[in-house]
Amino acid sequence: MMKLNIRFACLVGLSTLAVAVSPTLSNANPAPESQTDGVTVINNNIELNRAKNLARQAAEAANGGLGKYRAEASMHGTSKESPFVDNGDGSWTFTFKGYKPGSSVYTVETVVTVFKDGRIRVDYNGQIRESSGI
Template sequence: MFSSRLRAAAPLAAAVIVVGSSGLSHAQNSLPLAQPRAANLARMRAELLNGGLGAYRADQCMYVTGAEECLVSTTNEGFRFQFRGGAPGWQQLSPAEPTLETEVIISRDGDRILSVPYNGPLRHPRQP
């Protein structure tokens, strides 16, 4: 009885794998492979510069794959991220009260921090 259930389920499992893999390739084509690495590296640098996770949390956009909302530009030089941050819990406040702003430039391959042009108090309001 068990083997007949297994045989009946096999075609369904194969169909799920095919559908899942086609969706994966579409998502990969819409986002450069280096961008998620670059975003993670930029966020981790801000965390290090601002006292670690016990003292600092980056904007929520930096926790989304590729951090597209915080990506200011992509050039031949690399990825430029600009984002706000603050003490843990700052985004749960109403209104949210960030205290810091960070700008980080990461290499095109997503593997190296090229520079941190700014890390300090808020400079200007966030543009929509």
């Protein structure tokens, strides 16, 4: 009987612990956007990260796929550190470089605009321009 009570106590304890750390009971509502000197601080970068990934994938497709093209490292890192401009109209424009696999020399510049609704527009994809500033 004692062995059964210990098992039961352990089961109750583990069940209580599981409920206490359950993600469904945590605050599922993200913090609202806040204003700081006219600049919107985005607390939830899911949309920007999605846009960065879509821009990188558009460049990969435009340049023959991953077997022929790799985007610069900033397009694989955090979205806040990627080379983008918030256009203020529900879109972001990413301007970045790429290279051939096995090389360390950038040969392609790509400019991609991604809209919040998922539309993607490749604005430029060609030789690196001197005036691009990247």
